[in-house]
Amino acid sequence: MKNQRISSELISENNEAALKHLQEDYDHLSTVLSRQNIDIEAVTTQAQAFEIAVPSWGVGTGGTRFARFPGIGEPRNVFEKLEDCAVINQLSQCTGSVSPHFPWDKVDDFTELKAFSDSYGLQWDSINSNTFQDQADQALSYKYGSLTNTDAATREQAIAHNLECIEWGKQLGSNRLTVWVGDGSNHPGQQHFQHSFERYLDSMKTIYSAIPDDWELHIEHKMFEPAFYSTVVQDWGSNILAAMELGDKAKSLVDLGHHAPNVNIEMIVSRLIQFKKLGGFHFNDSKYGDDDLDSGSIHPYQQFLIFNELVDAEARGQEGFNPSYMLDQSHNVTDPIESLINSAIEVQRSYIKALIVDRAALSDCQERNDALMASNTLKQAFNLDVSPILAMARYRQGGAINPLQTYRQSQYRAQVAEVRPSVAGSGSGIV
Numbered sequence: 001m002k003n004q005r006i007s008s009e010l011i012s013e014n015n016e017a018a019l020k021h022l023q024e025d026y027d028h029l030s031t032v033l034s035r036q037n038i039d040i041e042a043v044t045t046q047a048q049a050f051e052i053a054v055p056s057w058g059v060g061t062g063g064t065r066f067a068r069f070p071g072i073g074e075p076r077n078v079f080e081k082l083e084d085c086a087v088i089n090q091l092s093q094c095t096g097s098v099s100p101h102f103p104w105d106k107v108d109d110f111t112e113l114k115a116f117s118d119s120y121g122l123q124w125d126s127i128n129s130n131t132f133q134d135q136a137d138q139a140l141s142y143k144y145g146s147l148t149n150t151d152a153a154t155r156e157q158a159i160a161h162n163l164e165c166i167e168w169g170k171q172l173g174s175n176r177l178t179v180w181v182g183d184g185s186n187h188p189g190q191q192h193f194q195h196s197f198e199r200y201l202d203s204m205k206t207i208y209s210a211i212p213d214d215w216e217l218h219i220e221h222k223m224f225e226p227a228f229y230s231t232v233v234q235d236w237g238s239n240i241l242a243a244m245e246l247g248d249k250a251k252s253l254v255d256l257g258h259h260a261p262n263v264n265i266e267m268i269v270s271r272l273i274q275f276k277k278l279g280g281f282h283f284n285d286s287k288y289g290d291d292d293l294d295s296g297s298i299h300p301y302q303q304f305l306i307f308n309e310l311v312d313a314e315a316r317g318q319e320g321f322n323p324s325y326m327l328d329q330s331h332n333v334t335d336p337i338e339s340l341i342n343s344a345i346e347v348q349r350s351y352i353k354a355l356i357v358d359r360a361a362l363s364d365c366q367e368r369n370d371a372l373m374a375s376n377t378l379k380q381a382f383n384l385d386v387s388p389i390l391a392m393a394r395y396r397q398g399g400a401i402n403p404l405q406t407y408r409q410s411q412y413r414a415q416v417a418e419v420r421p422s423v424a425g426s427g428s429g430i431v
């Protein structure tokens with residue numbers, strides 16, 4: 001029997017109260033979908049199979065470089081972070097794995113940590129290395145870069161950290177390493193573009209050679225921040241070049257907040273799929289830059305269009321297509337558990353809407369160059385409210401029909417606040 005943080009009686013009571021209306025809405029949606037020859041049960045089964053990982057750092061209250069306003073009952077260590085992740089999965093039933101960040105997640109005993117995550121039925125998703133800041137016990141500084149530093153010993157230190165991340169990941173049963181480096185420059189002329197990318201590739205080749213055969217190495221690009229003039233792996237172009245140079249196990253990771261404004265992300269996704277280089281996603285939303293806002297809160301249509309590409313590839317049986325999904329957000333003013341539940345469901349919603357796109361009609365419009373009806377075919381799916389499918393998928397797996405209502409009634413945050421004192425609030429947003 002799995003450990004559970006929220007009383008299953010509370011979930012059942014709330015579900016019983018909501019079930020009648022859900023069933024009515026579900027039956028109505030079933031009728032609507034059957035007009036398009038879509039079997040709602042098949043879609044609900046796919047909703048039940050949908051999984052998106054939660055980042056361990058996402059359950060702490062975030063902040064900005066100006067200030068951080070702590071929430072109550074924030075997790076103080078990786079075990080408490082897992083407890084919060086277990087709540088998210090218990091209610092949403094679609095976040096069964098957690099992506100750790102080292103050394104933010106301090107671990108003395110990986111066997112103990114694995115036993116703890118197992119007790120909650122949680123798996124370990126991609127391991128994130130961190131060479132974008134200096135740690136207290138670190139010999140050499142990353143002020144002028146890590147994997148691309150002009151100093152060989154500093155590069156070696158950054159490589160060694162990635163190698164230890166792979167070893168820790170093996171102990172946790174993970175099968176992926178995600179590398180994001182902030183390396184770059186703040187002044188024109190500060191760095192030789194080609195030489196720094198050459199150094200990056202050299203360092204990554206050593207890391208790649210330690211990647212087990214059943215693992216993937218995900219490369220995450222980002223246009224700017226912390227470097228404000230140039231970043232070494234700044235866009236999907238540099239990303240895919242690096243992934244191609246390294247080999248089949250190296251793939252590109254798309255974080256939605258890491259592109260130039262107005263970039264057509266769904267088209268980048270299509271290109272990466274075509275060349276078997278789409279590794280996975282960090283979902284979040286943004287208005288201005290790498291805002292790390294809640295998924296689907298600003299651009300739900302863009303998120304749907306990305307899933308339209310993903311579902312299209314799935315439907316075509318595209319070779320080498322197996323991307324992983326994860327949230328990467330910063331929750332500055334909301335309870336992170338609520339934001340992560342909501343966001344996971346919003347990503348799941350985009351997937352379900354993409355599933356009900358009439359692909360034969362879309363393809364026909366494309367062949368006939370009927371631009372308006374092609375667009376309307378997508379809009380028809382996007383405009384349909386698929387909430388009953390999402391709620392039914394949760395209900396059938398033991399989750400909550402109304403997860404936020406149940407979470408609030410559980411008083412979980414107030415309960416953990418009694419044993420988790422508040423953490424002081426100034427400085428960087430990263431917990």
Ligand code: LRH
Nearest residue numbers: 128180220255282290328
């Ligand atoms: C960089 C990033 C990357 C890091 C995380 C904390 O902006 O998206 O994925 O690991 O934020």
Ligand code: MN
Nearest residue numbers: 220255282328
């Ligand atoms: Mn990210």
Ligand code: MN
Nearest residue numbers: 255257258290
């Ligand atoms: Mn980011």
